[in-house]
């Protein structure tokens with residue numbers, strides 16, 4: 537058996553691991569690198585891979601940093617099967633076309649030098665490659681064993697986003713060897729989704745470490761939300777929530793639903809102005825068993841289809857929203873305000889002190905969201921300097937990733953088996969959190985904790 541770490545070694549994006557068995561060459565995940573341009577450049581370096589030699593890809597989940605390289609693989613000759621959970625397959629139909637669109641836009645701004653250096657004649661891939669990719673996807677239900685050549689694999693609930701799974705792989709042989717790929721691990725107590733499962737036992741575990749050195753702070757998000765709602769009602773303004781379309785938007789809708797059960801007098805009209813968020817929300821309605829059952833029983837699915845929420849589809853309707861005076865709630869993407877319809881809404885409303893921006897996710901450096909969050913007095917939108925007069929609020933506790941303690945708890949679960957893993961490989965994290973997590977897993981006396989370097993190969 538040969539295990540090679542091709543991506544996300546020292547990074548939180550670009551997940552891709554190669555597992556070679558006597559009869560199969562399999563990629564676990566095939567993600568795009570995202571973030572600053574020196575990180576994104578790695579996507580173009582990946583052009584050299586021999587995609588036709590790969591037999592199958594098994595995906596942990598649909599996030600682009602785990603799936604976004606798939607269309608490139610297909611473009612480069614990959615002719616195998618892509619295995620996913622059913623919800624991941626559906627989410628890919630929403631996310632991959634968007635990735636193609638972003639790559640097309642990115643290509644317009646690539647320097648001549650980069651185009652020359654990377655031998656590019658167009659974007660990394662296009663919508664046609666996405667279409668061919670989606671035709672290769674074969675969904676497999678959670679917990680069902682599926683055989684492919686000399687491996688048997690199964691998906692197990694990781695509690696991260698809709699469809700997200702750990703992948704357990706058993707490779708035939710004397711004795712058989714088992715692998716567990718964690719993908720991204722959800723928080724121990726998810727607000728909205730079912731909590732993650734106990735990871736199944738495996739000889740070799742490849743685990744993420746995004747927050748290997750961070751503890752999520754505890755906060756009373758309901759209280760913050762209630763106060764924001766009271767304020768916006770009083771001012772008759774708009775509560776603008778920049779939100780990622782998949783996962784975060786649905787979580788925000790849920791906490792609004794939860795708040796209004798307690799304080800019906802705070803109810804306001806919600807506008808979801810993002811075609812992607814609308815499509816993703818409809819998908820959530822097809823997978824109620826991945827959501828906490830008490831939430832379903834409370835009537836959340838009915839709420840999603842109620843008149844309390846107006847899903848804005850076309851651009852005309854979105855523009856019409858400018859004339860809505862409030863009070864109301866406007867949820868729009870992108871989550872970091874660096875593209876999408878949210879930018880138009882900020883352009884139209886950020887100068888008005890009756891409005892509030894509620895940040896519910898990470899704002900990366902260099903984004904408009906970060907500038908606003910850091911208290912800029914003026915921001916440049918569509919080449920115009922606009923004063924920032926909106927009130928700002930932040931909720932930090934909606935992360936779909938577990939923190940340092942949750943990662944330790946995941947390892948403890950593995951350690952509780954009669955035969956703990958031989959090796960845990962810590963991947964999908966920056967180097968500092970990876971080494972920090974390695975230290976904190978030293979309680980696993982019979983397990984070697986390994987930090988793989990880029991392209992490192994292990995014969996197991």
Ligand SMILES: [Zn+2]
Pocket residue numbers: 597599696720
């Ligand atoms: Zn993820």
